[in-house]
Structures are given as structure tokens and as C-alpha cells.
Amino acid sequence: MLMRGGEDVGFGKQQCIDWYLVTLMNGMEISSTYLYTTCSSSGGGGGGRSNSGSGGANNNDIKSTITNPCLKILVNDIISKGIEFTTEQTLNSIFGSNSKINLTFAQANYSSADTDGSTTPPSVVLNSDQTIKSFDITLKLNEKTMPNAAKEYISATVIHETLHAYFSYRDKELNPTGQHNEMATDIYVAWFINAIKNIYPTISDFNAKALAWGGLEDTAGWDTFRATYPYDAGQITLANDEFHDGELGTKCSN
Numbered sequence: 001m002l003m004r005g006g007e008d009v010g011f012g013k014q015q016c017i018d019w020y021l022v023t024l025m026n027g028m029e030i031s032s033t034y035l036y037t038t039c040s041s042s043g044g045g046g047g048g049r050s051n052s053g054s055g056g057a058n059n060n061d062i063k064s065t066i067t068n069p070c071l072k073i074l075v076n077d078i079i080s081k082g083i084e085f086t087t088e089q090t091l092n093s094i095f096g097s098n099s100k101i102n103l104t105f106a107q108a109n110y111s112s113a114d115t116d117g118s119t120t121p122p123s124v125v126l127n128s129d130q131t132i133k134s135f136d137i138t139l140k141l142n143e144k145t146m147p148n149a150a151k152e153y154i155s156a157t158v159i160h161e162t163l164h165a166y167f168s169y170r171d172k173e174l175n176p177t178g179q180h181n182e183m184a185t186d187i188y189v190a191w192f193i194n195a196i197k198n199i200y201p202t203i204s205d206f207n208a209k210a211l212a213w214g215g216l217e218d219t220a221g222w223d224t225f226r227a228t229y230p231y232d233a234g235q236i237t238l239a240n241d242e243f244h245d246g247e248l249g250t251k252c253s254n
Helices: 069-081 091-095 151-171 176-183 186-199 205-212 220-228 230-244
Strands: 002-005 014-025 028-041 062-064 101-108 117-119 123-126 132-142
Touching (some): 062 069, 062 091, 069 091, 069 151, 069 186, 091 101, 091 151, 101 151, 117 151, 132 151, 151 176, 151 205, 176 186, 186 205, 205 230, 220 230
Parallel strands (some): 101 132
Antiparallel strands (some): 002 014, 014 028, 028 062, 117 132, 123 132
């Protein structure tokens, strides 16, 4: 039997619900197993963000199977607050308003502690006119290392992976190298800084910029930045390491 459990953890017009598999015997609950979390729009936009196309429907097309308490809360927070990729396209307008356009957050065990997260190649079906008929993509977080990082770093990792999802939806394919190079342009570094500061308003501009550059060390944009501003590049690398180790920022309390 599948039932809703837990409390709404949404902000504004977004709601997230925990789902459990419940076993009953003689009408009494004898066990329950957490399955996943779904987040959906209840209609309209909140906080100046657009949820176009929601029409008041709860399609639950953004799903989370994350069980780690810290990661789960931060992912749900980002889903609920939303991410604005363009003035017309947001995380929830793309992935939360069409039952055939789906995004799943998951946790995974990586062999390397240096891997914060990853985006799996999407499953894409196109119509005859090359528009998207269906799209499914999964974003994963390192379940061993991420809970020990600062909240700001975890959120930055989630934003980084959602940007991969957006680019993959836009281009109908996952191209990590090309997408990283696009993220390393001035326009997307500025976009990332704004996205981080929307979640953590008191974070310094420099630390927000440091988190924006995370994961982009193999790009031409980073090479140019490092050659032009070697001191700043060194401080950005140091700040990212400290956020990753939980020495800078706010630690999660699992």
C-alpha cells in the first residue's frame, strides 16, 4: 500500500511530500519503508518566480529518492524555492509541470571522494518535428562525502547538476565538456552567483563566486581566469576546498 507520509516541506506555492510503503496487518500498521519524495506546484508563482504552465495541477514530475536527512532537506529547499534559468524557464516550469518531462534527484556511492555528484545521460524521445515528446534525467549526489560538506557547497553542487539538466533539456543531450565550458563563461558565473545568493543572502560575493567556479577547473574559462587573476584563482580553490570539508560555511546537522 502506498501512502503519503511526513509533512509538507514546501515554501511559497511549492509542496514536497514524502511517500512510504506501508504494511498493514488486521488494519494496523506494522512497518513502513521510505520510498521517495515528490515536489510539485500548487498553482501560480511565488516570490517573483514563474511557474508557467502549472495550471494548478500537481504532476509530481520532480522526484527525490534521497534519504540522507541533510541532503534531502537542501534538495527539497531548492526544488521549493525554484531556480530561474531564463526569464521564461525555471526548474519547476520545465520539470514540474509536464508529466512527460521528469527530473529525479538521487544519492549514489562513488569510488572517488572527489566526485561530488553527476548527471546521467537523459532518456529522450522526440516527436517527428524534433520537439521533445518525453525526457527523463537523474541527478546524483555523493552520499558519502556530501553530508560532511557545508550546506552552501551542497546547494552549489545541486545547482551545478540542475544546470546540466537544463542544458541537456535545451540541447536534447548531455554534453558534460561543452556544458562545463558554457558554465565557465561570464554570463553563467554571474548567473550562478545570483542563484547561490538567492538561497544564502548573507554569503559574500567572493565565496559565492568561488562556489560558482566549483567543478569547472578543466575548462578554458578557468584557464583564462587563473592566468589573468592568479591570486584570486588560488583563493577560490582554497575556499572551495574549505566548503567541501565543512571548514567554511554552515555544517549540516544530520
